[in-house]
Amino acid sequence: MPVEYVEFEEARAAKGLRMAVVTGVPSPWGEAAKGILHVKRIPWKAVRLDQGNDEMAAWTGERSGPVAMYEDDAPRPGWAQILLLAERLAPTPPLLPADPIERARVMGLSHEICGENGLGWVRRLQGVHAGLTGEPGFPAGVADYLATKYGYRADDSAGYSRRVSDLLRMLADLLHAQRGEGSPFYVGDTLGAVDLYSATFMALFKLLPPEQCGIAEAMRPGFEQLDEETAKALDPILLEHRDFVYDKFLELPLTL
Numbered sequence: 001m002p003v004e005y006v007e008f009e010e011a012r013a014a015k016g017l018r019m020a021v022v023t024g025v026p027s028p029w030g031e032a033a034k035g036i037l038h039v040k041r042i043p044w045k046a047v048r049l050d051q052g053n054d055e056m057a058a059w060t061g062e063r064s065g066p067v068a069m070y071e072d073d074a075p076r077p078g079w080a081q082i083l084l085l086a087e088r089l090a091p092t093p094p095l096l097p098a099d100p101i102e103r104a105r106v107m108g109l110s111h112e113i114c115g116e117n118g119l120g121w122v123r124r125l126q127g128v129h130a131g132l133t134g135e136p137g138f139p140a141g142v143a144d145y146l147a148t149k150y151g152y153r154a155d156d157s158a159g160y161s162r163r164v165s166d167l168l169r170m171l172a173d174l175l176h177a178q179r180g181e182g183s184p185f186y187v188g189d190t191l192g193a194v195d196l197y198s199a200t201f202m203a204l205f206k207l208l209p210p211e212q213c214g215i216a217e218a219m220r221p222g223f224e225q226l227d228e229e230t231a232k233a234l235d236p237i238l239l240e241h242r243d244f245v246y247d248k249f250l251e252l253p254l255t256l
Contacts, residue, residue, distance in 0.1 A: 003034060003046045003255040008056050011047040015071060017089070018045045019082075020056065022065045023256055026213055026223075028120050028201040033066045033082045035196045035250050040090035064149075079114040080107065083193055095193040106187055106194055109174075112167055113197040119167040122160050123204045124150060126230070127222040129157040138222035165233035168205075171198055172235035179237070184244055191249055198238065199245035205234055208246070212253045 003021075011018040017037075021030040037044055049065040050056055060067040061075040068076040068085055076082055087096055097103045113119045128147045130137025132154075137143060146152070174186055186194040207213050207223055215223075226234065246252060 002251070004044075005046045005048060005255075008047050008050065008053065008059075011045050011069075012055075012059055014045055016044065017042060017085075018047060018069045020047050020049045020060050020062075020065045020067045020069075023048045025215055025219055026200075026203040026207065026254055026256060027065070028197075028203050029079055029114065030066045031200040031203065031254065032079065032114070032197050033068070034255075035200055036083060036086045036095065036193075038251055039093065039095070039191065039196070039249055040086055042086060042090050079110070079197075083110070093191070095191070095196065097188065097192070102187060106192055109186065109194045110197050112170070113194070113201050117163070119164065119171075120201050120204060121150065122163045122167075123201075125152050125157075126160045126164060126227075127204075127225070128152045129154070129160060130225055131222065136221035136225040139218050142219070142222065161227055161229040165229050168230070168233040168235065168238065172233075172237050175237045175241055176235075184241065191245070195241070195245050196249075199242040199250070202238060202242040205230070206239055208252070208254070212246075214253070214256060 006014070011020075019033060019037075021027070021034070047056075051063045057063050059075075060069065060077070062077045064077065066077075066082065068082045070076070070085060070089075076085055083095065087094065096106055111118060115121070124146060127137045128143045128150070129152065131140055131143030132147060132152075138146060171186075178185060183189045185191060186198065203213070204223055205226065207215065207220065
């Protein structure tokens with residue numbers, strides 16, 4: 001079922017679950033949140049993020065997306081907050097293990113993908129650095145905006161590829177180990193949160209085909225340009241896992 005977009009005023013006045021999301025590009029944080037709600041069959045209304053809308057910012061508390069708004073609760077802007085809300089609203093199918101040690105492991109791995117200084121965060125800064133230094137990356141205007149918002153510092157740029165590569169290799173090693181045990185999933189033998197995050201965040205390295213993911217051509221290098229170190233660390237098993245998750249559990253084409 002395609003995502004249902006409504007106008008801001010309708011979303012603000014509605015009950016239940018609403019979520020402000022970035023549109024036009026496959027923002028992995030937003031696509032992961034959409035995927036969680038899809039897997040759990042949680043009904044919701046989507047509103048297109050308008051960063052210049054002061055009323056929307058007052059409602060969500062942010063000028064970023066995704067931000068989940070449930071009933072009259074406080075806004076939930078973080079990936080973990082959205083995941084935990086979804087687990088509460090629809091416990092089945094679970095995306096977090098019941099065992100506390102395994103649950104902590106899943107949350108830790110998810111943070112290394114979604115959190116500050118995690119895979120998505122640093123990979124985004126790679127694209128910013130490329131765009132600001134004349135290499136293929138985010139367009140200059142986009143790169144300037146992201147640089148200010150997410151703490152880009154030119155002095156740190158030498159470490160971006162190393163951090164991204166370390167995380168890619170860690171994820172690939174986990175998948176290879178699981179494949180050796182007969183499982184296509186990161187943890188255990190069922191779909192979990194890490195699978196959804198890994199699959200959606202691969203957009204930052206290799207986009208889905210155009211018929212499945214429509215995106216302005218000017219934005220494509222910011223997602224797909226790879227330096228030598230990053231390209232070497234992007235094990236094919238990561239994209240194989242992405243394709244498996246989208247084919248079996250998520251909805252295509254993306255509704256951007």
